[in-house]
Amino acid sequence: MAKVLMKGNEAIGAAAIKAGCKHFFGYPITPQNEVPEYMSKELPKVGGVFVQAESEVAAINMVYGAAGSGVRVMTSSSSPGIALKQEGISYIAGAELPAVIVNIVRGGPGLGSIQPAQSDYNQSTRGGGDGDYKLLVYAPANVQEMVDLLQEAFDKADYYRNPVMVVGDGMIGQMMEPVEFKERPHVDLPAKDWAAVGTKGLRKPNVINSLFLQPEDLEEHNIRLTAKYQKMKDNEQRYEAYNMENAEIICVAYGTTARIVKNAIETLKEEGINVGLIRPITLWPFPEKAFEVLPETAKAFISVEMSMGQMIDDVKIVSNGRLPVDFYGRSGGMIPTPEGIIGKIREMIGGAK
Amino acid sequence: MEKKKQKSIHKTGECMLNDKRIKIIIGHYGSGKTEFSVNYCMKLADENVKVAIGDLDIVNPYFRSRERASMLESKGIKVISSSLGHNFSLALPAVSAAIVGPIQDPEYQVILDVGGNSIGARVLARFFNDITDQGYDMLCVVNTNRPETMDVEGIVYHVRSIENETGLKVTGLINNTHLLRDTTVETVLEAQKIIIEASEKLSIPIKYISTLEKVAEQLPEGLEGEIFPLKLYMRDAWM
Known part of the structure; x- marks a missing residue:
């Protein structure tokens, strides 16, 4: 059709x-x-x-x-x-x-x-x-x-x-x-x-x-x-892994927010900053399998959400202490912008040096 | 190619000035009324005329022209929406009476961006006398990729039900058939055949063919309706 x-x-x-x-x-x-x-x-x-x-x-x-x-x-x-x-x-x-x-x-x-x-x-x-x-x-x-x-x-x-x-x-x-x-x-x-x-x-x-x-x-x-x-x-775990090769920062985001993150990832790529995305398609069960093998370049996770940070705990559980977990979110009906996400990631990269 | 494009845009402006001072944009919901209305305003503002847009959408909570109020206002366009203000985020059917001002002021070009279907168009009844006193064009935006206006019967049904609800007559059809960024020349031309048939059945001319700039450049000459290149003002880059 x-x-x-x-x-x-x-x-x-x-x-x-x-x-x-x-x-x-x-x-x-x-x-x-x-x-x-x-x-x-x-x-x-x-x-x-x-x-x-x-x-x-x-x-x-x-x-x-x-x-x-x-x-x-x-x-x-x-x-x-x-x-x-x-x-x-x-x-x-x-x-x-x-x-x-x-x-x-x-x-x-x-x-x-x-x-x-x-x-x-x-x-x-x-x-x-x-x-x-x-x-x-x-x-x-x-x-x-x-x-x-x-x-x-x-x-x-x-x-x-x-x-x-x-x-x-x-x-x-x-x-x-x-x-x-x-x-x-x-x-x-x-x-x-x-x-x-x-x-x-x-x-x-x-x-x-x-x-x-x-x-x-x-x-x-x-x-x-x-x-x-x-x-x-x-x-039933389901997820999408995006741009994970050589990723320094791994974003975890779902739904609309994942689309905005992808947009940010493309812009950062042009600046030579490699950022990956794990997009949970099932929120429960949380896609633990996506986190089993991480790129060696990865320095941190960031949970990006349209909330004050409800998924952070699940990311911490699956990270299991391997990498620090940061957060960026907007709430109350405000939609995160690619610029906002890019700003936060630049800050993280700066801080990692 | 470049020359032809310039000419086409210039003609769109001229054609818009030939439309009646009050332009009512109606259609099946989701056919692209708001995107067309906002583009129409932005183009009209380039013609050095006073422009006002009335966002009469009392049906949708999102994607209404008032969301782009600051962009429109920076071009000198008067934006009128809810009596509670542009940013009042509530599914309340509150339309500002201030829209009557530009409707009655002969110096203003007025675009009325109406909510979808006959239900959304019902709001026009409030302004019936002012609109009919001043004269109007009522343009029906058609997208044949919307399930309810895929064929001639669907288009005729929507035109008739909006006319019956409002007591106003549709004076022009707009072929705004698209699949967002996937729109091609074929998308527009396939739809044009269906809309021509609907146009004959309704005895209402096709006024515009509105489509993405990159598609508009490639459309053949001699189509019924002025080619109206659109920018996607209502959708952010990530959408």
């Missing part, structure tokens, strides 16, 4: 429907409103259901219910709205159900602003819900990657029976870019024999539940969930 020009939020809707999403429950919030708008218009055409819920809490519980019946279901929101959904997300993870949750991040804390941010790194990777659960978290850097990862998110959710979150800052949601809906390889997925779709008197009821009152049972459940998360850690 030829390329079309789509706004990130529209492309999210189109990709979800392409992936077989039949149900969407949500509540409006800027800067992701075009997602529910698109779904409300397009889902009925494919025999699906769109419901504008009375709140984010209601919406995520509708997702929980629909997921329990085995259908492909999605919700989307933006930062404070995702915060409201955390309880339901924990229930869905606890009940081991597949669902896709999109977060088009805006500045926080609290109501914050409607401008782009990446200050939901902790909310996405550490979770705001209770218990020992994890989400698979994708962070696309452009609209095409958003389309590709969002479709894959539905397969991964089904495969692991776990909620998958797709995180883009407001810019990814609002930006127009050419996209192509590529043919996707067929993925063999297990039958949804756990779904609560009626027994017809032929079998015991399937129970959708996250309540395990016996401590022994709950612990066993947690051990099983943790084994599943370990499998995700082993198999």
Whole structure:
């Protein structure tokens, strides 16, 4: 299919429907409103259901219910709205159900602003819900990657029976870019024999539940969930390594910020300064594998973020004391500029002499 | 080649001065209305006329012409947006009444950059009497790479629904078909065929073909519509 020009939020809707999403429950919030708008218009055409819920809490519980019946279901929101959904997300993870949750991040804390941010790194990777659960978290850097990862998110959710979150800052949601809906390889997925779709008197009821009152049972459940998360850690890490050869400084940045960093890298290259980039495509699992072998020239890491520095800890964990970890970020809806990043890197290089 | 380019830009200026004093820029959202509007203002400001732009976009939270207010104002262009100021970052449908000033002032060339689709265009109803009293051109920006305006039916639907919503008539089409920096001569020419057909069906002429400067230079002569070379003012280098 030829390329079309789509706004990130529209492309999210189109990709979800392409992936077989039949149900969407949500509540409006800027800067992701075009997602529910698109779904409300397009889902009925494919025999699906769109419901504008009375709140984010209601919406995520509708997702929980629909997921329990085995259908492909999605919700989307933006930062404070995702915060409201955390309880339901924990229930869905606890009940081991597949669902896709999109977060088009805006500045926080609290109501914050409607401008782009990446200050939901902790909310996405550490979770705001209770218990020992994890989400698979994708962070696309452009609209095409958003389309590709969002479709894959539905397969991964089904495969692991776990909620998958797709995180883009407001810019990814609002930006127009050419996209192509590529043919996707067929993925063999297990039958949804756990779904609560009626027994017809032929079998015991399937129970959708996250309540395990016996401590022994709950612990066993947690051990099983943790084994599943370990499998995700082993198999799902994804990243892009860029200009790493002879890099003196290694930037770690994801989403829109990674694009700005690339722009800075090109300018610095002209000055003879070699800077590399590790771009996590999965925020959880964090791509540890990208950090296993580092160029011998590397003197330091710098985490570049549209937040006050939420990813630094993960970079420190994977650096494991090998290199110092510095930080550059803008927040509150301010977008880092290539010039700002270049200035910070020059300062680091100067300091390293 | 260089000579031809000069001539084409000069003609664009002349052609713009032949447009009615009030120019309303409408279209399907994402077709490039704001980029066209901002470019139009910047070119008009070179013609030594008083220029005002009214950013009437109450639909989008990002990529509105007010984001480039300081650049426009440095060229002497009057920028009017929300009654709460250009930088007021909120999805509030607050349009400043100050836009009525330049609409009524015969010395001003006015560009109204309207939000997408018929929903975005609804805001024009507030200014209906002033606009119709003064006379206007309403130009519909078309990008056939947008899923809803890929064919003649889609374009006709958008033109008609905006006309119905506003009670105003579209007086010209703009072929602004692009794929951002991937735009080629073929992108524009393929779209031109579809837009010519829509133009005949609607009995509305193609006024401009707006495209990146590097593509504009390579377009053949004799196309319907003035070639309007665009700079990408709304997108930072990293986008």
